[in-house]
Structures are given as C-alpha cells and as structure tokens.
Amino acid sequence: MVKDKVMDLVDKGLMLPLMEEFYTIQGEGYHKGTAAYFIRVGGCDVGCHWCDVKESWDADIHPPTAITGIVENAAKYSDTIVVTGGEPLTWDMGPLTMALKDKNLKTHIETSGAYALTGVWDWICLSPKKNKLPQSEIYGKAHELKVIVYNKHDFIFAEEQAAQVDKNCVLYLQPEWSVREKTIPLIVDYVMKNPKWIVSLQTHKYLNIP
Ligand code: SF4
Numbered sequence: 001m002v003k004d005k006v007m008d009l010v011d012k013g014l015m016l017p018l019m020e021e022f023y024t025i026q027g028e029g030y031h032k033g034t035a036a037y038f039i040r041v042g043g044c045d046v047g048c049h050w051c052d053v054k055e056s057w058d059a060d061i062h063p064p065t066a067i068t069g070i071v072e073n074a075a076k077y078s079d080t081i082v083v084t085g086g087e088p089l090t091w092d093m094g095p096l097t098m099a100l101k102d103k104n105l106k107t108h109i110e111t112s113g114a115y116a117l118t119g120v121w122d123w124i125c126l127s128p129k130k131n132k133l134p135q136s137e138i139y140g141k142a143h144e145l146k147v148i149v150y151n152k153h154d155f156i157f158a159e160e161q162a163a164q165v166d167k168n169c170v171l172y173l174q175p176e177w178s179v180r181e182k183t184i185p186l187i188v189d190y191v192m193k194n195p196k197w198i199v200s201l202q203t204h205k206y207l208n209i210p
Contacts, residue, residue: 006064009066010064010091011092012092012095013067013093013094013096013118014066014095015064015066015067016041016064016067016070016096017042017043017059017062017064017091018040018041018042018062018063018064018065018070019040019041019042019056019062019085020038020040021037021038021039021040021070021073021074022037022038023035023037024036024038024204024209025203025204025207025209026080026082026204027201027202027203027204027207027209028172028200028201028202028203028204029144029146029172029174029200030125030143030144030172031080031108031123032200032201032203033203034080035078036078036080036081036082036108037074037077037078037082038081038082038083038210039074039082039084039096040053040084040086041056041083041084041088041090041091042056042057042061042085043056043057043058043059043062043087043090044056044085044087044112045057045132046087046112046114046129046131047131047132048131048148050148050150050176050178050179052177052178053085056086057086067095067099068099070096071096071099071100071103071105074100075103079105081100081105081107082109083096083107083110084110085110085111087111087114087115088109088111089114089117092118093118093119094119094120096119097120097121098120101120106123107119107120107121107122107123108121108123108124108125109124109125110125110127111124111125111126111127112126112127112132112134113126113127113128113133113134113135113138113139113142114129115135117135117137117138121141123143123144124143124144125142125143125146126144126145126146126165126169127145127148128145128147129148130157139164139165139166140165142165142169143168143169143170144170144172145161145165145169145170146172146174147161147162147171147173147174148174148175148176149173149174149175149176149183149186150176150179150183151179151183152186155173155186155190158171158173158197162196171196171198172197172198172200173187173191173197173198173199173200174199174201175201177202177205187199
C-alpha cells in the first residue's frame, strides 16, 4: 500500500529516485567553470557501454525522495541547479522544475533526449546517444549539443545530430574519458577543420572534483 503510494508520487514527479546531490563546479560544456548545484536522478535504460555512472541505471536502488526536500536543499547552495542522471527525462520533470522556478532558481538539464521533454528549463544540454536517439521535439529546444566521441564514427553521428538542432545551438565535441588520449588529437584536428564545433573537456575530472 505504502509502496503503491510512493510509486504514484514518483509517477507524478512529486518524488524522484535521488542518487546524489552536490554543490560543485560545472565541468563540461557551455557553463564550464561555474558553480552549480547538481541533482543526480537515478534511472536510465539508454545503455551506453562507456557510461561512467552505471550505478545510476537501476532506479530501484535510489530512494524515492520528495521534491520539496530536494528543492529546499538546492536553494541553500546555488542559484543554478543542474539536473542530471541517469536520464532525468525518465521521470516527469514538471513538478521539480516548477518548484525550482518558484524559488527563482535557474534550471539546467543534461539529457540524452531519449524520452519526452518535460519541465521548464533555462538551459538544455542535449547529449544524444546512438542506441536510443533523441525524440524529435527536443532538437529545436536544445541550447547546447554535446556529442561524446568514443571512436571515429562519432564524428559522423555528431554531424547528423547537428543538422537537426537550431542554428543558435552551441556545438561541442567531448572525448569519452577512458579513451581521451586517443580521441583528443582526433577532436582537435576535427575542430580545426570544422570550426563550428568547440572542444569540451570534463574539467571536473582534471580538477578532481565531483
Ligand atoms: S545516457 Fe547517460 S546515464 Fe544513460 S547510459 Fe548513457 S551516459 Fe550513462
């Protein structure tokens, strides 16, 4: 009975399987180097083989947590809140983002776009994945396209994805961490030949922060 009630609240986006939350420096993409509070929501079935947060995949191991508490906590630390995962769009992001906006906080999301876009966002970082492509509606709304480069084919994938976003969307190529020594020279060369792209590095990993 209690379990059903919790599941109902999760379905409505009033509770979310919270994996972790922390105040740190955004390491990647357009807002890199700026302080932000991160909310990492569990649950993802996209299945990237190189995923560096595989412990996020199983939503059942992350406690359903009331969004009111999440928002109260977040507001203590920063005016910029980054919702990440996992895949946050597994869940209805409407209630969480509306509660964050009620406190005048800026809402950012990091998503593969694999599921319907919910929520009110000041910044959408779309990081598409080959095994579960984004839903078409998100392309025109993304502020930033961040393609992870694991191998050479990812440059072709990146161009296919860039062809679908708005002309003002900022384009990033980011080396997958475990193969960075091999892919950074390829990315540098590619960006010099195709300067609409910008290099993104996971600077938080170099800084040794979360
Ligand atoms: S979409 Fe993100 S969280 Fe999900 S498997 Fe891929 S890298 Fe991991």
